[in-house]
Amino acid sequence: MSDPEVLSANAEGTLRASQARSDAIEKDLIVNPGRYRMLTGDRPTGKLHIGHYFGSLANRVRLQNLGLDTWVLIADYQVIYDRDGVGEIRDNVLSEVADYLASGIDPAQSTIFAHSQIPALNQLLLPFLSLVTDSELRRNPTVKDELANSGRPMSGLMLTFPVHQAADILFCKANLVPVGKDQLPHIEVARLIARRFDERYGRADATTPVFPQADALLSAAPHILGLDGTKMSxxxxxxxxxxxxxxxxxxxxxxxxxxxxxxxxxxxxxxxxxxxxxxxxxxxxxxxxxxxxxxxxxxxxxxxxxxxxxxxxxxxxxxxxxxxxxxxSPDHLWQVLRDGCEKANEVADQTLLEVRAAMQMEYWGHDHH
Missing domain, CATH: 1.10.240.10 (Tyrosyl-Transfer RNA Synthetase)
Structure with missing residues (x-):
């Protein structure tokens, strides 16, 4: 078999295996919702539309209501990688929080947070970047698309986008990420980084790895077209x-x-x-x-x-x-985001401490930051 054929056969196999795992998890969720921490999110590029609603929001609300520990990311740092100006980012973030709450995401059950407010999450990028190669990043479909279609030079942030997504998943040790089939490669990057981190640094008491292997929950959501029959965007x-x-x-x-x-x-x-x-x-x-x-x-x-x-x-x-x-009442919306970011920061700080310990970069005890 030629390289592309091997790759597509592998992709087929990965897809089948992922689908089988996803189906098994879907059954288990109903019995053991407490086993799962789910991470999901959107880029605040504008108001959310009914494609987002039926593609992901409705499913998030369903999973939240089953009792999963739900984390919802407003990926504001991922708006800046492919635009010269970020537009009305503050308004878009506010509008996204409103869309979430109106659709049924409940801040009492779900943690809503934003990239730019979680320093320790972003700091994980440095060790994670050391675990992947340039060619692995360039093989990622989202990065390949960007290179082929954007008509502008690839930014360093865009190239490392898959690693940033891995940091989103791993900082809170999410073990479940609802995605469409086209996003499976992103989950694979997160699994690869978790595995390599463990192989390279492991823990002294290496009974449990620092990071869990996240699974994809493949959504059965139908693909909704835009009103002109092309992709909804x-x-x-x-x-x-x-x-x-x-x-x-x-x-x-x-x-x-x-x-x-x-x-x-x-x-x-x-x-x-x-x-x-x-x-x-x-x-x-x-x-x-x-x-x-x-x-x-x-x-x-x-x-x-x-x-x-x-x-x-x-x-x-x-x-x-x-x-x-x-x-x-925007004050309430900002407060919801603030509370979510506070919780995310506590978790991210804790994870970063564990990462430093594994990398033997703890130079003084936990009491001096």
């Missing part, structure tokens, strides 16, 4: 934001792309745009997409769009009302 202006008004939602759905066939069917392969709209109704109503398509039938795209608008607006109305209330 803010830069393409094809998204419905969680916080949009009912009227804004209606206007956007009206403009959504469909096809020329009047009769509505659910066929994601040959009719992606129409099927995407049917899927949205299915997600908010819990009904089977085939049944929805059959019910509309010759009603055509007009009837379909009306149904999408009504069902989305009904589903998001309470979330939008909570979001507006929360944004009306």
């Amino acid at each position: 803010k830069s393409r202006q094809n998204v419905i934001e969680i916080g949009m008004s009912a009227d804004e939602t209606a206007k956007l759905v009206k403009k959504a792309k469909t096809d020329s066939e009047r009769h509505i069917t659910y066929d994601p392969v040959s009719r992606p745009e129409v099927s995407n709209l049917v899927m949205l109704v299915s997600l908010v109503t819990g009904r089977n997409p085939q049944d929805i398509a059959e019910e509309i039938g010759d009603g055509g795209s007009g009837t379909l769009k009306k149904m999408v608008t009504e069902s989305l607006n009904e589903y998001f109305a309470p979330i939008r009302a909570r979001r507006a209330d929360l944004l009306a």
Whole structure:
């Protein structure tokens, strides 16, 4: 087999193994939620949209409510790696906290924190960077994409992005990270760094490694397209934001792309745009997409769009009302973030002490910092 073939066969094998592990964990979660610390997060590049909601937020809330120890990262340092200016970062962070709480993330059960406020997390980058090679970093799909598509020189921060993600996972010793299949390579980097750290430094009482091996929880979330039938992304202006008004939602759905066939069917392969709209109704109503398509039938795209608008607006109305209330008192939102960062700092400081001890860089006891 040639190199690319070996790689893709390996990827296939890794994916199968990861899926099997993920399925086993999903069953165990219900019985032993206390075994898991889950880490997940978003970059604050703007307001979160319904793709984020169905892709990850709803699942986080589900896992939190099962009783998992939930950590949610606002990855503000990962906004600066590929932009000259970071835009309205403070507003975006505030808006993200509001989106989280409105969607059901509960600060009493979940720790919400931001990269830039956790010095010890970022300090882990230095020892971790010594454990990976330049070519390993460049093989990472996110880094490869950036190199191929951004049309600008790769920043050092972008190149080391996979290691930063590993630090996010390892600083709090998370053992579970919900991801889509495309993000499996990031989890692999975190596992590799944990293993290499142990091999190189280990502990004197080497019964337990410093860092656990995190597992991926592969989400079964459907892939939602933007309203123009391409990838949902803010830069393409094809998204419905969680916080949009009912009227804004209606206007956007009206403009959504469909096809020329009047009769509505659910066929994601040959009719992606129409099927995407049917899927949205299915997600908010819990009904089977085939049944929805059959019910509309010759009603055509007009009837379909009306149904999408009504069902989305009904589903998001309470979330939008909570979001507006929360944004009306930003002090509370900042306090939630502050409390989360305080807790994250305690954990990060403790982990850094253990890392220093393992590396024999503890030059005086714990009492002098």
